[in-house]
Amino acid sequence: xxxxxxxxxxxxxxxxxxxxxxxxxxxxxxxxxxxxxxxxxxxxxxxxxxxxxxxxxxxxxxxxxxxxxxxxxxxxxxxxxxxxxxxxxxxxxxxxxxxxxxxxxxxxxxxxxxxxxxxxxxxxxxxxxxxxxxxxxxxxxxxxxxxxxxxxxxxxxxxxxxxxxxxxxxxxxxxxxxxxxxxxxxxxxxxxxxxxxxxxxxxxxxxxxxxxxxxxxxxxxxxxxxxxxxxxxxxxxxxxxxxxxxxxxxxxxxxxxxxxxxxxxxxxxxxxxxxxxxxxxxxxx
Numbered sequence: 001x002x003x004x005x006x007x008x009x010x011x012x013x014x015x016x017x018x019x020x021x022x023x024x025x026x027x028x029x030x031x032x033x034x035x036x037x038x039x040x041x042x043x044x045x046x047x048x049x050x051x052x053x054x055x056x057x058x059x060x061x062x063x064x065x066x067x068x069x070x071x072x073x074x075x076x077x078x079x080x081x082x083x084x085x086x087x088x089x090x091x092x093x094x095x096x097x098x099x100x101x102x103x104x105x106x107x108x109x110x111x112x113x114x115x116x117x118x119x120x121x122x123x124x125x126x127x128x129x130x131x132x133x134x135x136x137x138x139x140x141x142x143x144x145x146x147x148x149x150x151x152x153x154x155x156x157x158x159x160x161x162x163x164x165x166x167x168x169x170x171x172x173x174x175x176x177x178x179x180x181x182x183x184x185x186x187x188x189x190x191x192x193x194x195x196x197x198x199x200x201x202x203x204x205x206x207x208x209x210x211x212x213x214x215x216x217x218x219x220x221x222x223x224x225x226x227x228x229x230x231x232x233x234x235x236x237x238x239x240x241x242x243x244x245x246x247x248x249x250x251x252x253x254x255x256x257x258x259x260x261x262x263x264x265x266x267x268x269x270x271x272x273x274x275x276x277x278x279x280x281x282x283x284x285x
Contacts, residue, residue, distance in 0.1 A: 001062055002182055003028040003094075005048060005085065006069030008036050010141060011100060014175020015067050015182075016043065022183060030059045050081035056088035063089075065096040065182050070117070074237055079116040086123050097131040098181045099124060100174065103167075103191065104253040105135060111248040112241040132186040134178050137193040137254050138245070140168040140275045148207055148281050151215060157204045158218045160225040160243070164250035165197035167257035173269040180264040193259030195269050203272065210276035222247060 002019060006012035007029035019027045025042030034045035048059035050071055060066060066089050071081035089097055101121060104111045124131045143166075151157040169192055177192040198206065200217035208215040220228075222243055229239045248254055261269040270278075 001026045001028055002065045002067065003030050003046075003060060003063040004067040004069070005030045005050075006071075007031050007045075008033065009069065010139075010171035011175050011178070012067070012069045014172045015069070015179045016040075016175075018176045018179035019182070022179065024183075028059075028063065030056075050084055053084050053088055056084055057091055060088055060092035060094055063092065063094050065098070065185075066094045067178050067182050068097055068099045069178075070100045070120070072113075075112055075116050075241075078113065079119055082116065082120040083123060086120070086127055086129075090127050090129060094129060096182070096185055096187075097124065097127075097129045098178050098186070099131060099133055100178060101133045101135045103135050103137050103193065103256055104248045106253070109248060109253060110244050110251075111253070112237070112244045114248075130185075130187055132181045133189045134174070134181055135189060135191050136174050137167045137169045137191075137256070137259070138249070139174070140170045140194065140270075140272050141279070142171075143168055143203075144276065144279065144281050148276075151204075152207065152211060152213050152281060155214050155216065156218050157200060157207070157215055158220050159200060160220050160222050160246045160250070161200035161203075161217070162219055162250040163199060164246075164252060164255070165199045165202075166249045166254045167193035167195075167197045167259065168203075168272045168275075169194040169259070169261070170270050170275045173261050176267070177261045177264050184264070186264070190264060191256055191259040192261055193257050193269070195258045195271055197255040197257045198272060206271070206273040207276060207281075210273045211281060 029037040029045040030048035037045040046059040071078040204217040
């Protein structure tokens with residue numbers, strides 16, 4: 001049996017779809033609300049709460065492989081969730097684990113979430129569970145939903161990207177990649193990225209072509225961006241998460257491309273422009 005956490009989210013649900021499409025009929029969706037998991041032939045659902053170690057151990061009973069989709073929110077919450085999942089997987093005797101980590105994992109990073117992912121990778125290495133670290137770039141979906149709509153409404157993509165580039169990758173491609181890694185029993189590190197790294201100017205140009213709406217890139221400073229978020233009432237931890245992510249982009253830490261999606265799945269990842277062509281971006285108008 002193959003279990004997947006986070007199955008009500010974009011990455012986890014994509015992994016489920018691709019496992020089922022590959023003919024697996026022993027897929028287990030692990031979710032805090034199993035009733036929210038859409039029914040499908042070959043799919044069962046079990047309750048699993050990242051903050052409930054007992055529910056995790058019970059949900060993982062009998063699993064051969066676990067796909068562990070990373071948590072989010074406060075950094076300390078994410079790290080606690082990951083400790084709980086890995087501990088439960090070890091106790092349940094899971095034989096193989098695929099974990100969604102991040103590209104910006106090397107020492108010296110300033111990214112808010114990097115220490116949590118570093119700690120999780122260290123826990124995996126010490127767990128005794130054969131595992132694959134699927135290091136992902138910034139999600140194209142997340143970027144579009146969080147920043148692109150407002151930019152299209154104003155005509156300006158004003159973010160602190162500097163001259164950095166980022167290999168935006170669709171959650172669908174990440175789900176496809178981790179499903180393939182689970183089926184192959186992959187171990188070690190794989191990189192799940194978009195096909196190319198895009199600067200702010202190229203992101204704006206791709207969005208303009210895909211949507212038919214004018215958009216230009218206007219870089220802003222880190223200080224101005226932080227001040228803008230605070231003025232909009234964003235909590236301090238989220239300001240830090242967003243600002244340090246863009247700092248990592250400026251440092252080239254999310255620029256790796258083309259990554260391993262095509263090698264794992266036989267199909268190249270979607271470009272950011274192609275992703276946008278297939279998805280409506282809400283401008284807030």
